[in-house]
Amino acid sequence: MPPHRRGPRFGSDRSSIRLPLPGYERHVTDQHPTAEPFLPPRFNLETLERAAEICAGCDLHHLGTQTVFGEGPARARVMIVGEQPGDREDLEGHPFVGPAGKLLDRGLADAGLDRDQVYVTNAVKHFRWESRGKRRIHRKPSMAHITACRPWLDAELTVVKPEVLVCLGATAAQAILGRTFKVTQHRGEIFDAEGIPASVTATVHPSSILRASDDATRHREMEGFVRDLSGVARMLAA
Numbered sequence: 001m002p003p004h005r006r007g008p009r010f011g012s013d014r015s016s017i018r019l020p021l022p023g024y025e026r027h028v029t030d031q032h033p034t035a036e037p038f039l040p041p042r043f044n045l046e047t048l049e050r051a052a053e054i055c056a057g058c059d060l061h062h063l064g065t066q067t068v069f070g071e072g073p074a075r076a077r078v079m080i081v082g083e084q085p086g087d088r089e090d091l092e093g094h095p096f097v098g099p100a101g102k103l104l105d106r107g108l109a110d111a112g113l114d115r116d117q118v119y120v121t122n123a124v125k126h127f128r129w130e131s132r133g134k135r136r137i138h139r140k141p142s143m144a145h146i147t148a149c150r151p152w153l154d155a156e157l158t159v160v161k162p163e164v165l166v167c168l169g170a171t172a173a174q175a176i177l178g179r180t181f182k183v184t185q186h187r188g189e190i191f192d193a194e195g196i197p198a199s200v201t202a203t204v205h206p207s208s209i210l211r212a213s214d215d216a217t218r219h220r221e222m223e224g225f226v227r228d229l230s231g232v233a234r235m236l237a238a
Contacts, residue, residue: 031040033144035151043159045074048152052125058148060126060141065090070121070156077236079119079162080104081153081200082205083171087136090127095120104168106213107222111229112182119138123175124149158194164232165198169205176200188228190235199235203228 012216035057040047049069055061071094080096088098096104109117124145129136153175157165167173167197173181183202192199204225212218 010135020217034148039151039155043155045070045156045159048155048159048201050115052152055125055152057143057151058126060124060128060145063128064126064218065092066126068093068095068151070119071095072119072121072160073117074160076119076160077163078113078117078166078232079121079157079160079164080166080168081172082120082168084121084122084124084138084141085127085157086207087129090129090136095122098110099210100205100207103209103222105228107206107225110226112233113229119156119162121153123153123172125152140171143179150175153194157198162198164235165193165196165200166229166232167200167202169208172205173202177202187224188231201228201232213233220237 011136014140017102034075034113035052035055037056039057040051049067052067055067061067064085068089070079072079082100084097086100088097089095089101093099104120105115108118124141127136128139128141128145130138130139165176167176167183168182170183173183177191177195177200181202183204187203188201191202206225209218209221209225212221
């Protein structure tokens with residue numbers, strides 16, 4: 001089956017950016033503290049993506065330009081989950097298409113993993129941001145946002161049934177492995193997570209590599225990232 005991909009819901013220019021309404025964080029969340037009511041009666045990637053477009057399970061649907069759902073083969077052996085869409089992803093409607101996504105592509109290729117055979121998604125499906133002048137700056141999603149959005153991730157896991165689930169960064173890892181999990185201490189290790197049949201592992205988010213203070217640190221972090229992904233490739237080959 002070909003990878004699940006789609007065109008952007010809106011244009012990829014900034015004319016469609018949704019500006020936050022005053023007090024938006026108080027809207028809807030009290031009424032729908034979870035995405036559960038928005039799940040379709042039958043699951044496949046197409047029905048899930050269409051249903052997610054109108055999700056109002058948390059306040060972030062007031063802020064994001066559009067829902068950014070996961071993409072990839074419906075029976076991918078590897079699923080990668082990050083934190084949330086970034087600025088570029090929010091505009092284009094596709095996960096991991098910005099600078100961090102390009103670094104992920106490079107890391108997968110260096111590790112011998114085909115990006116087209118990997119399902120990529122995020123723990124939170126809308127972009128949380130704040131304004132700084134004309135720029136939209138990433139703002140970490142809260143645990144309430146992660147919890148509200150969890151039904152979509154669980155549904156993706158149900159459909160895709162990956163053998164390995166790779167968590168990128170602390171937010172994704174803690175969403176799956178618990179709030180005390182530390183990527184810096186346990187990156188590259190394999191874990192069992194309650195309710196998830198896949199083997200679970202965690203590594204850094206590629207955006208953290210981009211934020212490295214100098215080229216030497218960036219190179220060292222990239223080597224570690226590829227090493228963690230190479231461990232996934234070895235698991236699949238075993």
